[in-house]
Amino acid sequence: MKFAVLTFPGSSCDLDMFHAINDIVKADVECLWHTEVDLSLFDAVLIPTGAAYGDYLRPGALAKSSSVISQLQEFAASGKPVLGVGNGFQILVEAGLLPGAFLMNTSLKFRSGQAKLSVQNAETIFTSEYETGQEITLPFAHAYGNYYVDAETLAQLKDNKRIVFTYVDGNEDGSTDAIAGVLNEQGNVLGMMPLPERAVEAIIGGTDGLPLFQSILKNGSEQHVSQA
Amino acid sequence: MTKVNVYVTLRESVVDPQGIAAKEALQTLGFNEVQNVRIGKLIELELDGSAAAIEGRVTEMCEKLLINQVIEDYRFEIGEVAGQ
Numbered sequence: 001m002k003f004a005v006l007t008f009p010g011s012s013c014d015l016d017m018f019h020a021i022n023d024i025v026k027a028d029v030e031c032l033w034h035t036e037v038d039l040s041l042f043d044a045v046l047i048p049t050g051a052a053y054g055d056y057l058r059p060g061a062l063a064k065s066s067s068v069i070s071q072l073q074e075f076a077a078s079g080k081p082v083l084g085v086g087n088g089f090q091i092l093v094e095a096g097l098l099p100g101a102f103l104m105n106t107s108l109k110f111r112s113g114q115a116k117l118s119v120q121n122a123e124t125i126f127t128s129e130y131e132t133g134q135e136i137t138l139p140f141a142h143a144y145g146n147y148y149v150d151a152e153t154l155a156q157l158k159d160n161k162r163i164v165f166t167y168v169d170g171n172e173d174g175s176t177d178a179i180a181g182v183l184n185e186q187g188n189v190l191g192m193m194p195l196p197e198r199a200v201e202a203i204i205g206g207t208d209g210l211p212l213f214q215s216i217l218k219n220g221s222e223q224h225v226s227q228a
Numbered sequence: 229m230t231k232v233n234v235y236v237t238l239r240e241s242v243v244d245p246q247g248i249a250a251k252e253a254l255q256t257l258g259f260n261e262v263q264n265v266r267i268g269k270l271i272e273l274e275l276d277g278s279a280a281a282i283e284g285r286v287t288e289m290c291e292k293l294l295i296n297q298v299i300e301d302y303r304f305e306i307g308e309v310a311g312q
Contacts, residue, residue, distance in 0.1 A: 058296055065293065094296070101298035106245045148242060148299055174245070 001220040003029040004042040006072075008063050011087070012050035013197070020197040021046070025213045034068045039075045043220050049086025049141070049195060059102055059144045060090030069095050081125055081216050082189040086142060089181075089191030098184055098191045099157070100149040105142070106174035112141035114205070115194050116168045117180050121161045124183060125219040126190045129211035135168060136208035138194035145173040145193045147182075157182060165192055230275045231307035232286050234294060237268035242299045282306055 003021050007014045014031050021029040030042075039045060053062035063069070076082050076097055084092040092098045105111055114137050122132040130136065149157065154176060157163050165181035181192030196209025238244050244266050251265040271294055275282060286304055295302045 057294070061293065061296070099298075101296050103242065103299060104245055106243075108245055108249055146245075150241065150298070174243070 001027060001043045001217055002041065003027060003044045003046055004037070004039060005029060005031045005046045005048060006034055006037065006068060006088075007031055007048070008034045008050075008052035008066065008091075010050055010052045010054050011048050013048040013086070013195070014050070016195075017046050017048040017085075017197045020200045020209070020213060024200040024210065025217060027213075027217055034063075034066045037068050037071060039068075039071045042075075042080075044081040044083070044216055045072065045075060047082070047084040047088030047091055048197070049088055052087055052091060055087075055144070058090075058094065059087060060092075060094035063091045064095045073097065076184070076186075076189050079186060079188050081220060083126065083212075083216065084189075084191045085195050085197065086140075086193055089193055090144065092189060092191045097189050098182055099153050100147055100176075100182070102144040103146040103148050103174070104144055105146050105172070107172065110141070110143040111145070111173065113139070115140045115180065117165045117194060118168045120163050120166055121183075123161070124164060124187055124190070124215075126183075126212055126215050127164060128219060129215040137199070137206055138196055138209055139198040139205060140194045142173070142193055145175070147175040147179050147193065149176050149179070160185065162187075164190060165194065230277075230279060230282055232273040232275060232282065232304050233307060234271040234273065234286065234290060234302055234304040235268060236271065236295060236300050236302050238266060239299055239301055279306070 005014050005017045018031050021027050056062055090102050093100055117136050119130040119134045122130045162183040163179055164183050167178040167180050171178035180194055183190050196212045199206045199209035246267045247265040251262055254262045290302050
């Protein structure tokens with residue numbers, strides 16, 4: 001299984017993502033500049049955090065002018081896994097691959113730290129190595145972490161178990177229903193504001209992010225076996 | 229050259245934390261008549277092309293990139309042709 005890490009101008013945590021996959025999860029991974037991409041060569045796409053295009057206009061908005069977005073839409077439609085974390089989540093929302101939008105944190109401040117999360121759905125290709133209801137801790141760092149969906153969309157997300165992670169112990173940035181991570185309708189695109197790639201080694205703040213990557217790897221590999 | 233001003237506002241249903249903070253600051257300064265503040269943005273475009281096509285093109289620009297319709301509303305004004 002081969003992972004692609006997409007790098008946009010202003011992406012700043014692409015190497016963190018690369019390190020997590022290459023050195024810890026020990027899977028095949030490449031960092032790709034957004035204009036030099038052939039996604040057909042890959043089995044999963046990871047969109048790292050940072051501030052693509054300087055967060056100008058709205059976080060994630062200008063990234064949708066990149067030529068990679070139409071490839072990404074096709075890739076997602078084919079059912080292969082796409083994960084966006086932090087700014088990567090914002091890009092997926094702006095590109096229309098996930099519902100909702102982002103507002104400034106209610107505190108109007110950039111906030112970072114460790115977020116306690118509840119795994120709301122462990123029956124996804126991204127979370128099968130967790131248990132539903134499990135509490136995990138992941139780092140976060142964002143100014144636009146206030147995820148917004150309208151009431152109708154929220155009801156759809158709930159009905160289809162598409163809310164994958166929620167904040168426990170306060171929802172200080174103001175996200176609708178304390179949502180920290182959501183899935184698309186097909187179940188193969190996940191966006192989350194907390195940063196699992198920063199929690200893959202005990203020496204730098206825990207390993208609660210590791211099962212997420214192991215889930216993708218395991219489910220992706222099984223899919224390959226079943227298709228063989 | 230035609231100038232177009234696009235006014236972007238947050239939808240009524242969306243809470244505006246900046247607006248709330250500005251309202252409280254205005255009230256602190258003694259402007260007690262302030263009941264509500266909503267903060268939006270102004271995008272100024274300068275365009276080539278025929279005036280007839282502008283409305284449709286600007287609508288497309290707004291819907292494809294400039295506006296996020298999940299949280300924002302917009303309206304625009306097509307201004308005087310400058311420099312003639």
